[in-house]
Amino acid sequence: MSTPASTPNTEHAEPPGVAARARGLTKAYGSGETAVIALDSVDVDIARQRFTAVMGPSGSGKSTLMHTLAGLDSVSAGQVWLGGTEITGLKDRELTRLRRDRVGFMFQSFNLIPTLNARENITLPMDIAGQRPDAEWLEHVIDTLGLRDRLSHRPAQLSGGQQQRVACARALASRPELIFADEPTGNLDSRAGLEVLGFLREAVDTLGQTVVMVTHDPGAAAHSDLVLFLADGRIVDEMPRPTAEGVLERMKRFDVLHGVASNAADGVAPDPADGVAPDAGDGPGASGAPPGPAPTLTKPAPDDPSPQD
Amino acid sequence: MLKATLRSFLAHKGRLALSALAVILSVAFVAGSLIFSDTVTRTFDRLFASTSADVTVAPKDDLDESVPTGRTPTLPAEVAKRVAKVDGVAATHVDASVENITVVDRDNDPVGSTTGAPTIALNWYKSDRSPVELTSGRTPSGPGEALIDADTADKKDVEIGDTLSVLAAPGSFKVRIVGIATFTTTNPGAALVFLDTPTAQTKLLGDKDAATSIAVDAAPGVSDVDLKRHVAAELGTAYDLKTAEEEAESAASELGGFLDVIKYVMLGFAGVAVLVGIFLIVNTFSMLIAQRTRELGLLRALGADRKQVRRSVLIEAVLLGVVGSTLGLAAGIGLAAGLIELMGLFGMNLKSTEMVIGWPTPFASYVVGVGVTFVAAYLPARRAAQVSPMAALADAEIAGVGRPLRMRALVGSVVAVAGAAALVGCATSSDTATAASLLGLGVVLSLIATVVAGPLLVRPVIRVLGGAFPALFGSVGRMSQRNALRNPRRTGATAAALMVGLALVGGLSVASASMTKSFDDQIDKTLGADFVVQNNAFMPFPPEVTKKVTDTDGAGLVVRSRFTPMKLRMPDGRTAETTAAGFGKQLDEVVKTTYAQGNSAQALAPGRLAMDRDYAKDHDVRVGSVLPVEFPGERKAELTVAALTDNDGAAGPGMEGGLFMGLGTLEKYVPDGQDSAVYVNASPGTDTEALRDRLDTALDPYPQVQVRDQADYKKLIREQIAVMLYLVYALLGLAIVIAVLGVVNTLALSVVERTREIGLLRAIGLARRQLRRMIRLESVVIAVFGAVLGLALGLVWGVSMQQVLELQGLKAFAVPWSTLVAVVIGSVVVGIVAALLPALRASRMNVLEAIAHE
Structure with missing residues (x-):
């Protein structure tokens, strides 16, 4: 593996800012009485060069949040910025270009085009754009992910973990401002999952990338710098420097909540006993209806014990 | 299970729509051609049945004219008088009717059809079997008067009082239109010009005592068959006798050739539609089954056996076939109606309201439609039945690779080798019939091989x-x-x-x-002449035309040519029926012929004959062979083979055997034919362009012939x-x-x-x-x-x-x-x-x- 000094990290040396931002982000499906609010006026800032995990029970709106932030889905109300560009209101053509040039994606399954070999899959976004990949960077990414001897293989000839690594390489190859990973370990066995998470971590730490990962696996979330908890369309909590146990504990309370009050419309986590995060209902960090400063990650101390390994 | 099938059929109806369209197209062509030909056949059967005399007496004519000779077989008109005395005969009529005549108006524009339907000049007499009735003016009497049919009159703006020229074999003559007759039955597309009987005999047949046939009416209570027997007893075997039924049949079969062409063309279209449609249906079902692998696996897991799965797919196919056939049948009726309208443009006035839909039409439609879908869906259905119950549980990544193609490679190459062998056999065969059937076999096999491989x-x-x-x-x-x-x-x-x-x-x-x-x-x-004067459709023309050409200033050498059907008894024992040409003496000046043996002078000498070398060899004919031949009208002769040609080109392309003889010989045995082509060379010192202008002017009154040089002739072909x-x-x-x-x-x-x-x-x-x-x-x-x-x-x-x-x-x-x-x-x-x-x-x-x- 390469040393941090040789990484192009230095090019991203500007003070870490905000890679993506949403204000009053609301997404409703359907209309009238049958309308389902997937996101309810969410304010969120995604910090640059950080690994952010989004967690929440099924139906909490975590995938919708990712899709709207990535410009895959339209919003019902509110604004979304990617870097300095407001993407709400962009036309399909501009959104497509934006995704192609500035965003990287990893999905749970079906991440690769079966007719293309690994190398072709990795360079696909740049090929589509008609751009030449930065050869040095590309080689660096390939080596980092250990794909050197797999480049001419078709996806069918790769294991699930290898496929996800290729997808990871593809997301990194064009050096996007933001990488969205939707349950990237969902289809993998634990060893391969750990491997992929390690690479995402490394993408942030040594390659200076920004990653947003949607997951419902506390173990996966523990690899991130910050966990945002979503419930019923709102960000109800956040947890910096998470551990698997901490996340699991926090998630359990959702289960309890859902078990006890399945119709809890405002998604308030009722148990204030947990000291890790402030109560979402009225806590300062919660993103309730009142617009205010969004949860922002503070840079972890260098000596912070890494959650992985 | 049936419910599941129906649901699945309805769920996939969008995807089946294109397959259904293929079925509809094939069935539409099948149904359309059947309906059309049934309708036409019935219309004409009725027409001929109602217009044929109880018994018709016609001259004997055994040889089929594959190339028109222009001759009109006749019999003496007095036969009518003999027949009139026969027991059971109520009345006799002399018919004098000539087909393929040209009638032109004042501007020398043809009055008849220009699309191939005949123009018929015939004698008028009152009869309840006439297809027309007088609707305005009066009947013709005397040499200068004529009736015309109303459809033609309408189309060409001919009115009572107009003068037309009839270009008949004995010579052209002018007639004044005195009346208009309207078809009471379906007009088959012909243009009719009626003259009085003596005029028709003299001006059309060139003989006031000749008739083309005798129509015999039966006395009340006498059947056609009895009447025919009575007439035959009087006349012997010298003439051809037909009852109304036989006459209608033979008339219908003459027309049938043309209708068969339409029918076969339509069936050809149906065949292509079916063939191509099968691929489409096979593909659709294969893809649907590939997509439904999990669903089928679930059915199997729930206890459906293979047979049930297969049956469910086949039932779906049959449903598709039934729907497609029904719609196709409807489309076929529309297609037939369209064809009937189209025939109207060619002057054949059929009525769409009298459309005939016999039981074979829907039967054939459903057999084709359902059969095609069933056959096409059979293989995919078998494949569906082989889906394992495990497929329901597997992650449904649709298999893109499929089964190995080894079997296909094997079958494909075996069939390909067989096909190639057939085609090579075809290429090396020297017999046309064998080569053609090998060709057919080779085409089918190579097609299958390519599809499989x-x-x-x-x-x-x-x-x-x-x-x-x-x-x-x-x-x-x-x-x-x-x-x-x-x-x-x-x-x-x-x-x-x-x-x-x-x-x-x-x-x-x-x-x-x-x-x-x-x-x-x-x-x-071969063509050495400056110009060829000829009809577009290679129809013969009256001698008047030849005379005009000969008389044209600057026309030097003029060589005539004619055709005749003839029957030859070959030395190898076989009898050949073919067409022979007759050429004027200076053939070498206008047509270059290469001889293997002999020369033009020998070939064209009286009583001599020339033919293609290969044809002669096939039939053991040598120079000097004496061949018994039969000409039309049962005229028999013996001709001596005097020359063998090296190319088939002399008599005209495509004629079997390339037989030809001197015009004198041909005219001796077939005196009543007409010239089919006249070759013209400019006389020395005459500019060919000037000659062409003069020929064009001289032939202006004869729109049925055109002057062509070599380039024009190529264009015609x-x-x-x-x-x-x-x-x-x-x-x-x-x-x-x-x-x-x-x-x-x-x-x-x-x-x-x-x-x-x-x-x-x-x-x-x-x-x-x-x-x-x-x-x-x-x-x-x-x-x-x-x-x-x-x-x-x-x-x-x-x-x-x-x-x-x-x-x-x-x-x-x-x-x-x-x-x-x-x-x-x-x-x-x-x-x-x-x-x-x-x-x-x-x-x-x-x-x-x-x-x-x-």
Whole structure:
């Protein structure tokens, strides 16, 4: 593996800012009485060069949040910025270009085009754009992910973990401002999952990338710098420097909540006993209806014990 | 289970729509041609039954005229008087009727049909069997008066009081129209001009005591058969006797030839539609079953056995067949109505309201429609039955690879070898009949081989065809090429639909190009005359025309030619019926003939005959052989073979044996024929262009003939061949329409299958435009693959067909490269058109739904 000094990290040396931002982000499906609010006026800032995990029970709106932030889905109300560009209101053509040039994606399954070999899959976004990949960077990414001897293989000839690594390489190859990973370990066995998470971590730490990962696996979330908890369309909590146990504990309370009050419309986590995060209902960090400063990650101390390994 | 089948049928009705369209097209052509020919047959049966005399007495004529001679067989009119005395005869009428006469108006424009329907001049007499009745004016009497039928009068603006010229064999004469007669039955398209009986006899037949036939009316209570027996007892066997029924039958069979052509053309279309449609249906069902693998697995897991699964697919196919046949039958009725209207344009006034739909029509429609879908769905159904219950549990990644193609390779190469052997046999055979049947066998076998082995050719051919795609279109091009390669079976089957049509077109266009070139070569080689005066349809013309030509200032040598059918008894014991030509003495001046033995002077001497060397050899004929021959009108003679030619060109292309003799010999035995062509050379010192102008002027009153030089003559022949080509192009059109449906079908289903892949591509930044291009390129490469395969096969067929034609004396071989290139370019357009809808659909796909898991 390469040393941090040789990484192009230095090019991203500007003070870490905000890679993506949403204000009053609301997404409703359907209309009238049958309308389902997937996101309810969410304010969120995604910090640059950080690994952010989004967690929440099924139906909490975590995938919708990712899709709207990535410009895959339209919003019902509110604004979304990617870097300095407001993407709400962009036309399909501009959104497509934006995704192609500035965003990287990893999905749970079906991440690769079966007719293309690994190398072709990795360079696909740049090929589509008609751009030449930065050869040095590309080689660096390939080596980092250990794909050197797999480049001419078709996806069918790769294991699930290898496929996800290729997808990871593809997301990194064009050096996007933001990488969205939707349950990237969902289809993998634990060893391969750990491997992929390690690479995402490394993408942030040594390659200076920004990653947003949607997951419902506390173990996966523990690899991130910050966990945002979503419930019923709102960000109800956040947890910096998470551990698997901490996340699991926090998630359990959702289960309890859902078990006890399945119709809890405002998604308030009722148990204030947990000291890790402030109560979402009225806590300062919660993103309730009142617009205010969004949860922002503070840079972890260098000596912070890494959650992985 | 039945409920599940019905539900599945309804759920997939959108995807089955294109297959249904293929069924509809095939059935429509089958039903349309049956209805049309039934309607026409009944209309004419009625017409002939109502207009035929109880018994008709006609001159004997045994030889069929494959080339018109212009002669009108007659019998003495006095026969009518003899017959009138026969027991059981109520009345007799003398008929004097001449077909294929030319009638022109004051501006020398023909009054009759110009599209091939005959103009008939005949005598008028009152009879309840006449197809017309006088509706205005009066009946003709005396040499200068005539009636005309109302349809013709309408079409050509002829009114009572107008003067027309009748260009008859004995000489042209003028008539004044004194009345108009209207058809009371269906007008078969002919133009009729009525004269009084003596005028018809003298002016049309050139003999006041001649008749073309005698119509005999039976006395009350006497049957036609009895009457015929009585008349035969009086006349003996000198004449041809027919009852009304027999006469109607023979008249109908004469017309039948023309109607058969229409019927066979229509059935040809139906055949192409069925053939191409089968591919489409096979492909649709295969894809539907591939997509429903999990569903079928679930059915199996729930306890459905193989038979039930297979039956459920077949029931679905039968449902499709029934729906398609029903709609196709309706479309066929519309098609028949359209054809009937179209015939109206040619003067044949059929009524769509009298359309005949006999029971065989719906029967055949359902047999074709249901049968085709059933057969086409059988293999996919068997495959469906083999789905294991485990498929329900497996992760439903649709198998893109499919089963190995080893079996196909084996079957394909065995059939290909057999097909190749048949085609080689065809090329080396020296007998036309054997060669033709080997050709047919070879065509069928090689088609099957290509269809079976098509998927094997997908990889190598598309690698080459799409080889430039990655370079030209980047990753979009690369993905489209690989998508086409993804499922060779499917790509092969889709392309096969296009291939069949294009192979036909390729083969026939090579054959017709070779024919054209052969005729061109032959004309170049043999035609030495400055001009040929001839009818468009090679119909003979009256001697007056020849006289006008001879009398034209500057016309030097004039050589006449005629044709006659004749029957020869060959030394090898066989009897040959063929057409022989007769030429004037100075043949060498106008037609260059190469002789293997003898020369023109010997060939054209009285009582002599010449023929093609190969034909002579086949029949053991040598120079000096004396052959007993029979001419029309039972005139018999013995002719001595005096020369053998080295080419078949002398008598006219395509005539078996290339027989010819001196005009004197022919006229001796067939005195009542007419000239078919007159060759003219300019007299010394006359400018040929000036002669042409003068000939054109002199022949202006005879619109049935044209003056042609070598180039015009070639053009005439080309136009004759072009008619065949138009048919080919129409077949091509139909095949392409169905093939496009097939490509649309495959692409549409592929797009559905690749929903998630497309979603992923869109998510990582593939623009809609790029996505459309990707699908378009895939479509184009499939279409071009089909075209290349089809044309390659067509080329092989064309070479073999040319080998058969060579036995008929058409020795040149030509490949119409420009047509072939146009077809390939056309296939690119086909690909683009076929991709329109699937590409639109793919680009409209919601990215999020597309990538949503499961």
